[in-house]
Amino acid sequence: MKASGMRTLIQNATVVFPEKTRVATILLDGHRIAEVDPPADTSADEVVDATGLHLLPGVIDDQVHFREPGLEHKEDLQTGSWACAKGGITTFFEMPNTNPTTTTLEALEDKLQRAASKCVVNYGFYVGATGDNLSVLQAAKRTPGIKIFIGSSTGPLLVDKQSALESIFAETDLPICAHCEDETTVRANQKRIGDNPTQADHSRIRDHAAALISTKRAVDLAIRHRHQFHVLHVSTGDEVDFLRSRPDWVSAEACPHHLFFHVDDYERLGSRVQMNPSIKTADDNARIWQGLRDGTIEVIATDHAPHTLDEKAQPYPKSPSGLPAVENSLALMLDAAHRGVCTLREVVAWMCESPARIWHVANKGAIRVGYDADLVLVDLEKRQTIRDEEQLTKSRWSPWDGVTLTGWPVRTWVMGQTAFQDGSVNTDCRGREAEFRREVHAV
Numbered sequence: 001m002k003a004s005g006m007r008t009l010i011q012n013a014t015v016v017f018p019e020k021t022r023v024a025t026i027l028l029d030g031h032r033i034a035e036v037d038p039p040a041d042t043s044a045d046e047v048v049d050a051t052g053l054h055l056l057p058g059v060i061d062d063q064v065h066f067r068e069p070g071l072e073h074k075e076d077l078q079t080g081s082w083a084c085a086k087g088g089i090t091t092f093f094e095m096p097n098t099n100p101t102t103t104t105l106e107a108l109e110d111k112l113q114r115a116a117s118k119c120v121v122n123y124g125f126y127v128g129a130t131g132d133n134l135s136v137l138q139a140a141k142r143t144p145g146i147k148i149f150i151g152s153s154t155g156p157l158l159v160d161k162q163s164a165l166e167s168i169f170a171e172t173d174l175p176i177c178a179h180c181e182d183e184t185t186v187r188a189n190q191k192r193i194g195d196n197p198t199q200a201d202h203s204r205i206r207d208h209a210a211a212l213i214s215t216k217r218a219v220d221l222a223i224r225h226r227h228q229f230h231v232l233h234v235s236t237g238d239e240v241d242f243l244r245s246r247p248d249w250v251s252a253e254a255c256p257h258h259l260f261f262h263v264d265d266y267e268r269l270g271s272r273v274q275m276n277p278s279i280k281t282a283d284d285n286a287r288i289w290q291g292l293r294d295g296t297i298e299v300i301a302t303d304h305a306p307h308t309l310d311e312k313a314q315p316y317p318k319s320p321s322g323l324p325a326v327e328n329s330l331a332l333m334l335d336a337a338h339r340g341v342c343t344l345r346e347v348v349a350w351m352c353e354s355p356a357r358i359w360h361v362a363n364k365g366a367i368r369v370g371y372d373a374d375l376v377l378v379d380l381e382k383r384q385t386i387r388d389e390e391q392l393t394k395s396r397w398s399p400w401d402g403v404t405l406t407g408w409p410v411r412t413w414v415m416g417q418t419a420f421q422d423g424s425v426n427t428d429c430r431g432r433e434a435e436f437r438r439e440v441h442a443v
């Protein structure tokens with residue numbers, strides 16, 4: 001397979017354009033989308049008959065944990081990127097809680113170099129805040145933005161001191177995103193619940209109040225400092241209600257596990273659904289859906305956070321928080337569209353267009369002439385059951401094991417190269433570092 005310079009004609013796909021969904025033929029030339037409905041005699045190296053299939057922009061997942069360097073027994077950049085290609089994700093932005101943490105320019109550069117040599121999809125890496133690395137946060141350029149753990153989760157990163165948070169919001173320019181769970185509330189809940197918590201206590205320890213208090217604190221900083229800010233993984237209906245009056249430089253995101261799981265699922269799934277922020281109630285699920293539909297929440301990302309099943313099998317609270325999701329997130333949302341819970345147009349807005357806009361990603365997130373040829377062809381009628389043993393994530397499991405979904409990616413292109421087809425990843429494909437056009441944006 002030629003890596004570049006290849007021309008691919010995708011014929012008669014039902015294409016989800018920004019303005020309209022209609023049957024069209026798309027010409028890919030090298031890494032770009034070259035033409036829409038080119039002349040009938042247009043030549044190409046490969047002609048794909050996409051009749052009956054839908055062509056979407058590749059998904060941009062702005063929140064994954066791929067564990068390299070330091071925790072590669074759970075996942076690495078290669079296996080994580082394979083799982084992305086299978087799931088229709090063509091660009092991922094990865095979190096800094098690796099070992100070492102991505103809190104220096106050297107660590108950021110190291111991740112970029114590793115990714116260039118092994119990722120089959122495009123990539124970007126957040127720079128993590130520590131409370132005393134302001135100069136790094138000011139100097140970093142090759143990154144979507146700054147990640148702050150305002151509540152602690154997996155790994156040592158935590159910035160809880162108000163003065164440190166004020167400095168980060170006041171003295172940096174990159175967009176900021178944060179994990180919002182209030183430490184003081186979590187610790188008080190832990191103390192109240194005592195030494196022998198059950199699995200379900202996870203949602204009582206990391207409760208509604210912890211999420212809301214921290215999200216309000218972070219949004220208050222963003223408003224006072226007029227700093228672009230993204231609330232990661234909203235888990236409660238109360239946060240959605242609060243965010244309804246957010247200014248337009250504050251954005252928010254939901255994750256599939258907070259849409260599809262709730263506290264009753266601990267009985268069936270145990271630590272498989274142990275996440276930070278914790279899963280909440282069915283009422284929260286419904287209110288997060290409502291927040292997506294009314295535009296309060298604009299992004300769906302996975303928070304893909306693999307741990308091995310052996311690690312997860314430890315009794316709570318030793319069991320680590322996190323679940324893998326990149327290879328199923330698009331299918332979960334296509335299935336939701338199939339069931340009439342949302343529309344295909346909304347799925348493309350939440351998973352492709354909004355993350356591109358919010359993170360100022362150059363040339364991605366839509367099917368347009370001149371944009372990167374990052375595309376996913378989906379079969380909205382395909383029914384398939386998720387199976388642990390078929391997962392490409394190194395952790396080899398999914399909380400959705402045994403669930404049958406309707407609507408699946410069947411082929412993924414990354415920068416014009418086939419990254420996934422006929423159930424297999426093209427391990428020779430290589431993604432590129434995402435570029436950011438932040439100069440055109442001012443809060």
Ligand code: DOR
Nearest residue numbers: 153154275276305321322
């Ligand atoms: O449950 C979680 N696990 N939430 C996070 O924010 C981090 C993640 C991890 O890295 O394991």
